[in-house]
Amino acid sequence: MSVYDKLKELNITLPPVATPAAAYVPFVRTGNLVFLSGHIARKDGKTWAGKLGQDMATEEGKAAARAIAIDLLGTLHAAVGDLNQVKRIVKLLGLVNSTGSFTEHHLVVNGASELLAEVFGSKGAHARSAFGVAQIPTGACVEIELIVEV
Secondary structure: OOHHHHHHHOOOOOOOOOOOOOOOOOEEEEOOEEEEEEEEOEEOOEEOEOOEOOOEOHHHHHHHHHHHHHHHHHHHHHHHOOHHHOOEEEEEEEEEEEOOOOOOHHHHHHHHHHHHHHHHHHHHOOEEEEEEEOOOHHHEOEEEEEEEEO
16 A cells, blocks of 8 residues: 555645744754654644643643644655655654653654554664754644654
């Protein structure tokens, strides 16, 4: 099954690449690797703000991470032109805006990891880091960056 058939089955429409909010580009391709800049959580076109362990629960953070994965796929599509060219999702880095006592960062970032595995199958299995931070730009609850082999 093609990646696009899988996305259609999951009722996912790829969004366009978001305009960067600062002095960076949305992606860089070098050789067979594509580095996707960090994408923050968005809901209804606005920053999905919140702090895990304070005003957001793990499940809501997980939903935000899944939404970011969809945005990342839109950027990746723009970078490579065809998601079927993806050989491997190499590395995912997830930052979770959280209190010092919150310890479920790994479960929040699973929202993105699980979607990538669902879309790409074994090619979606990746190395990963997930940790908490004191703040993310514009108060977003989660930020994720990605490295992909094509």
